[in-house]
Amino acid sequence: MTAPQTAEQPVYDPSDPSVMANPFPIYAKLREDDPVHWSPSLKSWIITRYTDVRDLLLSDHLSVNRLATFYQSLPPADAVLLKDIVHYLNLWLAFRDPPDHTRVRRILRHAFTASAIEHMRPNITEITDLLLDRLESGGRNEVDLIREFALQLPAFVIMDLLDVPRDMLDDFKEWSDDMAVFIGGARNSGDKYERAERGCRKMSSYFAQLIKERTENPKPGFLMDLISARDEGDKLSEDELIATCILVLFAGHETTTNLIGNATLLLLRHPDQLAKLKSDPALIDSAIEEVLRFDGPTNALVRVAAEDHDLHGRQIREGERVFVMVNSANRDPRIFKDPDRFDITRQQNRHLTFGQGIHLCLGAKLAREEGRIAVERLFARFQNLALDPSEPPEWLDAMVPRGTRHLPVLLNG
Template identity: 80%
Template sequence: MDGQGADDLVYDPSDPAVMADPFPVYARLRDEDPVHWSPSVKSWIVTRYDDVRDLLLSDHLSVNRLVRFYTARPPEEAALLRDLIHYLNLWLAFRDPPDHTRLRRIMRHAFTAPAIERMRPNIVEITEMLLDRLETRGAARVDLIREFALQLPAFVIMDLLDVPRDRLDDFKAWSDDMAVFIGGARNATDKYTRAARGCRKMSAYFRDLVAERRRDPRPSFLMDLIEAQDDGDSLTDDELVATCILVLFAGHETTTNLIGNAALLLLRHPDQLASLRADPGRIHGAIEEVLRYDGPTNALVREVAEDHVLHGRHLREGDRVFVMVNSANRDPRQFSEPERFDITRTQNRHLTFGQGIHLCLGAKLAREEGRVAVQALFERFPELALDPEEPPEWLDAMVPRGTRRLPVRLKG
């Protein structure tokens, strides 16, 4: 690395003010130091739209950052993490071509438009069930994340993967354990032990499920994955287990944050909420605008695969790069009036689902979940309002963007 930037320009993602509103510092970074070396994060921070898009398309950067991490572990940690790293290494999200190309070619046979459309009745049913529960509980004040936004995508992904809904608590516990490693929680001292335990339980569950479906096939997305073939090539059992875990992670917290951020933005912009109520067809534009204005993808992580220079900075092999998607989505070089939340915006080529070979495979499903959830929520609770006594609590994380708690009043 080689970094000198404006001396008073500090990007500290753990500063609570930055967590609540990172956009002022993004604006400064874009204008003053678009390829910024952050000593606290020990990484490059890239913030302009064109650079973010180009880097996601470039083969100067790699998604495969596990090998370097794993080989640097002391032996006892490496032993603890062996199985976890084994499965994560089979995620196409962490593979570069040609391995990525092979996995993606097979997986696209399962992620088809009709397969995702088949999920729509499940999304509607789950949404109504959760809203019924909220209504019958009769509590005036609730945390919308816990009671709604978190559960909806969890049940959808469980249906998709053929996991019975009564296993929610197990899955939540295993996935929370694994998330302390994958999400890079700063303060979890026992994070490797927990992550190894979560991975052991989750992989054992999916291994048994895949074996059972091979014995007793039933039409489902999981079956589509098991049967997916490209040129006679299909996923091995290990790859199937890894892919189930990936789908659970990729499709869960992201969609929770889409629903939570959408509710928060609409409540903070009553004119836009009124415009949506006046014309429910605007829900498509509303979800796209949420994805742009404050979407769940704050940043994507890459490692420099080949030395190169960008805006005069020397990015060296092995350096870590945070590609700041949410900053790119507010770049005035790309969007007119980017600081305006406008659900009728027409030019909206946001980068929230990524770009290039790793473009999100679940975007269609996520959009559908977002539209159904947000529309039904505001219809069911016309007086929904932010809790005036408890402000939202933002996640302390650099990659996902969303609230950990979103206290609301369901009735006036």
């Protein structure tokens, strides 16, 4: 059984609105006082130090195949309800251990190439300018930057990538949000199983039909590359193709939406750093890296213990859930000098936001490219962009993603 909590130890409660808005003070306490923290509310381990997070992500002690145990423990009615979504999620790279993970990633690398991302740059720029034009021509000063820019940009990029018409944005946003309450670890959604089932059913049906049509009528592009991808004759099954399309759409837009939103918020809250960026636009790459470190779009990665093992005197038992807190690791003073200072000129920025080892995010290069173009062009277009003082940002109620649900801004100060 897990070690009991003592009165002196800090308690991590992600449902606390103040923690949701700013989790970094409690992370600092946990790193110093209880780096292998048992959360009674989550019934999970919380790992907060950089070296521990990195080493666990690289080790065999943890498994990403956390759905099997969860699914087996469900009451029969919930198990029936979640059957389809668990089936498809189990086919995601994010939930597969070797050798299945090795096989699928080897096939996918033929579609996720550096040159493919490079060819997307003009499209990312075109979508960015289209959305900025809409903001500028709308005649309004007060806007929600998430809803009207940060969400739409990566969604359109991914939809173009997968051959999905842009006018389906609202449908895909609804389906993705329904799945996110389950996948992202929403804390306060009582109907999350029903919503997850509905979102997965609609999205998988759509992609099954789209893959069928594209197979019968080949057309050059990323989706065709996925369908045609082979590695020594091996290819993705139909269900693996559907699951991969869902993963690309879901993960590809959510992470980048949060990156763009967090970058905008941080630069507006740190006007000295924004001034540096405006005076030297070449700093955009290091600025994006610092956003990814300082308050990145991924708060935690979730694993399950594959075997019993000790860490800092605590015994983590096989089957127990483990949250490796990358956003805490990225503020560890053992690794980063003055870690609570937002510095877009920071060097040696070895953040863990996109993971480590075999599960390093395949879409990291695309997310960086979208973030760079979006932030660069947003502040170039709206020189006096400011936070709306009458309405604070609203943070996502989730354990895994980290970002704002609403980010009210004034386009012209």
